[in-house]
Amino acid sequence: MPRTGPRPLPLLAALSAGTLLLTACGSGGTGPAADSASATPVQGGSLTYATDVEPISFDIHVSQQDITGAIQRNVFDSLVHQDAKGEFQPWLATKWEIGPDLKSYTFTLRDGVKFTDGTPFDAEAVKLNFDRIVAKETKSQYAASLLGPYTGTQVVDPHTVKVTFSEPFAPFLQAASTAYLGFYSPKAIKENGAKLGAGGPADVGTGPFVFTAYTKGQSAQFSRNPDYNWAPADAAHQGPAYLDKLTIRFLTEDSVRLGALTSGQVQVAEPIPPASVKTVQGDPKIKLLSTDAPGANYALVLNTSKAPLDDPNVRKAVQRGIDLDTDVKSVYFGVYKRAWSPISPTTPDYDKSLENSWPHDKAAAEKALDAAGWTTRDDAGYRTKNGQRLTLEWPLPPAEFVREQRETLGQAIQADLKKIGIEVTRPRLDIGTYIKNVYGGQEHIADYSWARFDPDVLRLYFNSASQPAKGGQNATFYKDAQLDEWTNTGKTTFDKVVRKDLYTKTQQRAIDLALIVPLYVRTAVVGQSAQVHGLTADPNTWLNFHDAWLGQ
Amino acid sequence: MSASDPTVPALLRGTARRLAGALAVLLGAATVAFAALQLIPGDPVTVMLGPGTAATPEVKAQIRAQYGLDQPVLVQYLHYLGRLATGDLGESYQLQRPVADLIGDQLLPTVQLALAALALALVLAVLAAVATAGRRGPARTAGSLAELLAVSSPSYWIGILLLTAFSFQLRIFPVAGDQDLSALVLPAVTLALPLTGVLAQVLREGLETALGQPFALTARSRGLAPAAVLLRHALRHAAASAVTLTGWLTGSLLGGAVLVESVFGRPGIGALSLQGTTNKDMPLVVGLVLLSALVFVAISTLVDLLYLAIDPRLRSR
Numbered sequence: 046m047p048r049t050g051p052r053p054l055p056l057l058a059a060l061s062a063g064t065l066l067l068t069a070c071g072s073g074g075t076g077p078a079a080d081s082a083s084a085t086p087v088q089g090g091s092l093t094y095a096t097d098v099e100p101i102s103f104d105i106h107v108s109q110q111d112i113t114g115a116i117q118r119n120v121f122d123s124l125v126h127q128d129a130k131g132e133f134q135p136w137l138a139t140k141w142e143i144g145p146d147l148k149s150y151t152f153t154l155r156d157g158v159k160f161t162d163g164t165p166f167d168a169e170a171v172k173l174n175f176d177r178i179v180a181k182e183t184k185s186q187y188a189a190s191l192l193g194p195y196t197g198t199q200v201v202d203p204h205t206v207k208v209t210f211s212e213p214f215a216p217f218l219q220a221a222s223t224a225y226l227g228f229y230s231p232k233a234i235k236e237n238g239a240k241l242g243a244g245g246p247a248d249v250g251t252g253p254f255v256f257t258a259y260t261k262g263q264s265a266q267f268s269r270n271p272d273y274n275w276a277p278a279d280a281a282h283q284g285p286a287y288l289d290k291l292t293i294r295f296l297t298e299d300s301v302r303l304g305a306l307t308s309g310q311v312q313v314a315e316p317i318p319p320a321s322v323k324t325v326q327g328d329p330k331i332k333l334l335s336t337d338a339p340g341a342n343y344a345l346v347l348n349t350s351k352a353p354l355d356d357p358n359v360r361k362a363v364q365r366g367i368d369l370d371t372d373v374k375s376v377y378f379g380v381y382k383r384a385w386s387p388i389s390p391t392t393p394d395y396d397k398s399l400e401n402s403w404p405h406d407k408a409a410a411e412k413a414l415d416a417a418g419w420t421t422r423d424d425a426g427y428r429t430k431n432g433q434r435l436t437l438e439w440p441l442p443p444a445e446f447v448r449e450q451r452e453t454l455g456q457a458i459q460a461d462l463k464k465i466g467i468e469v470t471r472p473r474l475d476i477g478t479y480i481k482n483v484y485g486g487q488e489h490i491a492d493y494s495w496a497r498f499d500p501d502v503l504r505l506y507f508n509s510a511s512q513p514a515k516g517g518q519n520a521t522f523y524k525d526a527q528l529d530e531w532t533n534t535g536k537t538t539f540d541k542v543v544r545k546d547l548y549t550k551t552q553q554r555a556i557d558l559a560l561i562v563p564l565y566v567r568t569a570v571v572g573q574s575a576q577v578h579g580l581t582a583d584p585n586t587w588l589n590f591h592d593a594w595l596g597q
Numbered sequence: 598m599s600a601s602d603p604t605v606p607a608l609l610r611g612t613a614r615r616l617a618g619a620l621a622v623l624l625g626a627a628t629v630a631f632a633a634l635q636l637i638p639g640d641p642v643t644v645m646l647g648p649g650t651a652a653t654p655e656v657k658a659q660i661r662a663q664y665g666l667d668q669p670v671l672v673q674y675l676h677y678l679g680r681l682a683t684g685d686l687g688e689s690y691q692l693q694r695p696v697a698d699l700i701g702d703q704l705l706p707t708v709q710l711a712l713a714a715l716a717l718a719l720v721l722a723v724l725a726a727v728a729t730a731g732r733r734g735p736a737r738t739a740g741s742l743a744e745l746l747a748v749s750s751p752s753y754w755i756g757i758l759l760l761t762a763f764s765f766q767l768r769i770f771p772v773a774g775d776q777d778l779s780a781l782v783l784p785a786v787t788l789a790l791p792l793t794g795v796l797a798q799v800l801r802e803g804l805e806t807a808l809g810q811p812f813a814l815t816a817r818s819r820g821l822a823p824a825a826v827l828l829r830h831a832l833r834h835a836a837a838s839a840v841t842l843t844g845w846l847t848g849s850l851l852g853g854a855v856l857v858e859s860v861f862g863r864p865g866i867g868a869l870s871l872q873g874t875t876n877k878d879m880p881l882v883v884g885l886v887l888l889s890a891l892v893f894v895a896i897s898t899l900v901d902l903l904y905l906a907i908d909p910r911l912r913s914r
Contacts, residue, residue: 095862100689103877109652170769181659242693261703262858262868296862300757304765305772435609445875446648476877477639493648516653525702 070431075147075209084578091290092577093390094303094313096589098122099262099295103244105225106178111496114224115318115587116293119267121227121250124152124171125218126277126497129584130183132269133218133392136277137228137251141213147213147537150221154204160230162249168206172198174228175208177238190516191220206287212538213272218547219499223585227252229341253286253591267291276591281579287594306572313577313588318451329574335380336582337391338567341502342384343451343494343561345439346456347503348523350486350522353435358417360559363437364403372457373565376450380570384563386552387506391584394500395546399556406548409491410465418468419567428466436468439490440483449493483520484513491520501546504532509554519558619894626890627681630883631674632843637877641666645690645877664690677883685881686887688871696884699869707865710857711850713781714889715789719843721789722796727827730804730882747794756787756860772862784861788853792846799842803835810834836907844900848893 072214097542100113105121108114126136138152158166173199178188194211203208210217220226229241230249237247244259254267268356271286294311296302299318306314307328317333325331353359373383382390385399414420419428421437428435441452449548459469469490474482483491495502495518509524511517531547531554538544555561569586580593637644644659661667665676680687686696699858729740747755763783771780784866807813816826854867866885873881 099872100874102693104693109646181655184656184663186646186656189656190653239693242691260864261699262706262864262872263862294862298753298757298860301772301860301862304760308765308768308772310764411680442648475638476647477637477644480643481638481639483648511813514654575629578818 047076070357084596085547086287086579086594087115087596088287088594089289090287091292092148092288092590092595093294093311093315094315094595095294095296095311096306096315097295097302099297100244102242103256103259104242105227105250106174106183106188106229107185107242108225111585113151114585115264116550117227117248118224118252118583118587119252119254119291119590120248120252120256121224121229121273122158122252122561123223123227126279127219127222127584128277128279131498131584133222134279135279136222137275141218143539147539148211149207149209151205151215154206155275156204158275159272160232160250160251161255162230162232164230164232164249166228166251167203168200169203170228170231171208172200173205173231173234175226177229177234178226188225191216191223191225193217193220197542198303200276200594201327215501215537215539216501219501224587249394254291255282260418263295265293273591280589281581281592285364286591288590289578291590302357303572306574309574311579312574313571314573315569315571315588316524317572318402319560319570322378322380322570325548325572332572332575332577334571334572334580334582336571336586337382337389337492337567338393338496338586339389339499339584340497340567341493341495341506342389342448342563343389344387346491346493346506346520346562347562348486348489348491348522349560350518351489353417353419353430354437354489356417357559357578358413359419359435360419362410362413362465363467363563364410364556364559365464366411366467366564367458368405369564370405372454372461376454376457381449381565381568384566385556387503387561387563388500389556390565392498392502394498394545396549396552398549399552403556404483407465413523414465414467425468426466427462427468433579434468437462437489438470438472439492440472440474440479442479442487443474446476449567455492472558486520486522488515492564493518496567496585500544500551501532503548503551504536507551507560508532523560524557525554525558552559600678601783612705618756619898622894623887623890624678626886627678627883628674630886631638631677634877634879634882635670641877641879660690681887686884687905689878689881691876691878692881696880699881700866700888701883703864703866703869706863707851707867708855708857709781710784710788710854710863710865711847713747713785714792714850715843715847716852717785717789718796718846719794721793722800722839723832725793725797726800726804727832730801730827730831731808742789744794745798747790748798751856752787753856753860755790756784758856760861780863782865784857785862786851788857792850795846796842798841800835800839803838804831806835807831828858833907837904840900840903840907843898847896848889851889851892 054583086267096112098112100108100110100116102108103113103117105113105117117277122137124136124138125141126134137155137158139155140152140153154166154168154171160166163523170291173196175192177183178185179192179195193214193216199207199209209258227250231299233241233247240247245256247259248256253270253273255270256265257268257573258266267290270288271285271288274283278562296305302314303317303321305311306539322333325333347354347360347363349355349360369383373381373459385402386396419430421429423429423434441447455471459471462469482488495505505518507519507521507523507528509529511519513520528551530550533542535547569582572581573580573586576596578594578596581589583589637795642661646652665673688695689699692699699907725740725744731739760772760783763769770783808827813826813831816830817823850865855871856866856867858865859871866888869881870885873885
């Protein structure tokens with residue numbers, strides 16, 4: 046049943062940044078909750094944050110990069126805010142009404158919001174931005190997909206807009222809470238529409254920071270928006286940000302980023318590689334903030350359309366034959382947790398009951414292979430059937446797309462599967478061949494993760510309509526009426542109980558059918574100097590600098 | 598020099614030949630770059646967007662049409678040459694800005710870095726070669742070892758070592774960026790060290806060969822001090838081969854800058870090249886290839902001119 050109007054704010058008024066952090070905090074980190082709650086925030090100061098990736102395009106309506114959203118979140122606000130529990134709260138919209146057919150959303154906009162160039166934020170601005178996202182000329186690589194079956198925005202009055210869709214579209218509120226559906230000043234779009242991807246002062250939003258300068262290959266600079274007074278209700282404070290200046294430095298080399306942090310040249314650095322976490326923990330001047338990433342875990346996606354993985358027994362053997370507890374622990378030094386479900390524990394409707402339900406079991410894996418008829422062995426010790434060796438091809442993507450030592454984890458997996466007689470080959474393909482083969486269903490195994498703070502990501506992975514060739518992520522190529530029905534229904538309802546039930550069943554069935562082998566839960570580890578207070582990560586693991594301040 | 602001077606037409610002819618040669622090099626580089634990008638397997642738009650894109654087929658079609666990628670290859674090639682002929686390098690697929698502007702913005706920091714590294718390398722190499730030429734003993738051995746180490750160490754590793762010592766521990770220089778001169782020191786040293794190693798070895802060998810020549814003996818027999826023989830006569834001889842090498846090494850500085858700029862988080866062509874290649878941003882890559890070709894042509898011209906300055910025998914021809 047669709048709900049109308051915004052949900053009440055139960056606990057939210059009471060939620061401080063500290064408690065928010067506790068819910069978002071993963072293992073292996075020490076949150077800065079205690080000290081920031083007790084001390085009085087200090088106004089002013091300049092903070093430098095070092096990150097490892099530089100955005101290709103800064104245009105939130107075009108870019109599909111996580112880093113673009115993470116950086117521009119400081120400059121752009123959204124209609125609604127999604128809190129740590131996945132509930133939607135007012136932000137630039139004070140309330141909203143959802144049409145009974147889920148085909149329309151009417152938002153009442155907040156009064157007195159201004160873009161940093163002085164232009165008022167109103168219904169026209171919403172319409173202009175949404176229309177820009179779906180316009181062909183924008184060539185949106187992500188935001189347009191968030192608007193789904195968008196048909197248009199109607200300006201009801203200066204403070205009311207109605208967004209309509211051609212079919213029921215429940216994921217819209219979640220999409221509207223992301224930075225990708227944030228709002229540029231209409232003046233900026235008119236004057237600099239084609240240049241917004243280049244970053245810098247042309248990118249005018251309503252957020253707590255103003256994008257003042259960008260030097261490609263080096264840094265992006267932001268200054269405080271002195272008029273900011275419309276943070277979501279669960280922010281630690283209202284009014285402008287504490288920091289006068291925020292500088293983001295692009296330091297791709299892990300050791301350099303870490304050295305810059307430990308030597309005090311930057312105050313915040315991310316990511317801290319798992320191998321370095323222990324070193325940083327021993328440094329009294331550095332605090333760590335860890336947050337489990339939401340969305341689909343990094344996983345082996347098994348192509349069920351290609352023999353021998355069309356046989357569920359072989360897939361089962363792969364799932365149970367990998368000693369993930371040991372592999373993940375040794376490759377990631379205990380910083381990342383092994384995964385049990387296709388989605389991570391911080392994703393709403395995560396099914397905890399899957400934990401420990403499919404532990405490593407070499408005997409069970411061997412039995413499954415016997416049952417599948419792979420009973421003989423060749424000279425190299427690999428299983429064979431009718432003279433054919435049991436070989437799975439799992440191509441390596443080009444080196445620049447491999448992160449988090451996934452190659453090392455891959456080697457451990459290869460070794461585990463060899464023990465039960467499965468040969469795994471890992472040819473290194475160029476990017477063109479990789480996409481063509483993997484997305485064309487010609488390889489046995491694909492591997493990826495997909496960040497999204499919504500269990501709808503399960504539809505992306507397991508719905509048969511979500512074809513890789515069309516921008517979907519279902520590289521299992523499995524067609525299952527149940528999975529299709531559950532994920533389709535989940536997309537069209539706001540009923541929490543129904544959604545929980547559907548997504549729990551989806552997670553369990555995906556594991557039961559061994560469509561996927563979830564590997565580890567990505568944990569964003571942020572290092573910060575002890576003088577930084579109040580810094581929190583949102584459910585996307587993006588840092589919120591609005592509440593951050595510098596002590597001493 | 599009057600108009601009737603017979604050297605003037607010869608000079609003009611020489612210049613014209615040189616210009617034609619330069620154009621041929623540029624056209625060749627442009628064609629090879631275009632061909633190389635055509636040879637990347639897979640759909641160019643899909644490759645450009647990379648794995649893990651949520652772009653719909655409609656968006657891909659839009660991008661394909663806008664950049665003319667739906668045209669036959671020959672048409673694309675001719676369009677491309679036509680645009681280049683008018684000096685239009687096109688617009689970057691990913692950064693949504695004209696390639697010429699992008700390169701223009703990033704050129705200065707790289708030129709600064711390359712020049713600083715080159716100057717440093719030349720000074721260090723001359724000092725090392727002059728100090729050790731014709732000598733035996735531990736100093737010479739230590740010098741050779743240091744050169745070998747400098748030549749064989751990867752520059753990003755040298756960079757990280759220097760950063761660890763002088764930035765993270767001693768805190769003399771800032772970690773990265775292009776704010777002021779102090780931020781240029783470590784990257785320049787990083788880039789200069791391997792260069793110094795190569796140059797010093799070549800210079801020393803040249804010096805030692807020259808010192809063994811009859812003219813060196815003659816000069817010494819006229820009562821010239823050994824140091825003066827070394828600096829006034831032998832160095833000039835040794836310089837010829839070092840200049841050729843320096844020319845070639847300058848061309849390679851761009852490649853070195855890719856790593857150094859990325860390690861030190863500096864802006865520049867190196868960082869831009871890395872981004873362009875990673876994202877298969879064709880217009881950007883082509884623009885950068887043309888820039889390298891241009892630098893190569895300019896340097897080889899410069900090297901030829903320097904020969905004239907160093908070796909008077911070439912001028913009389």
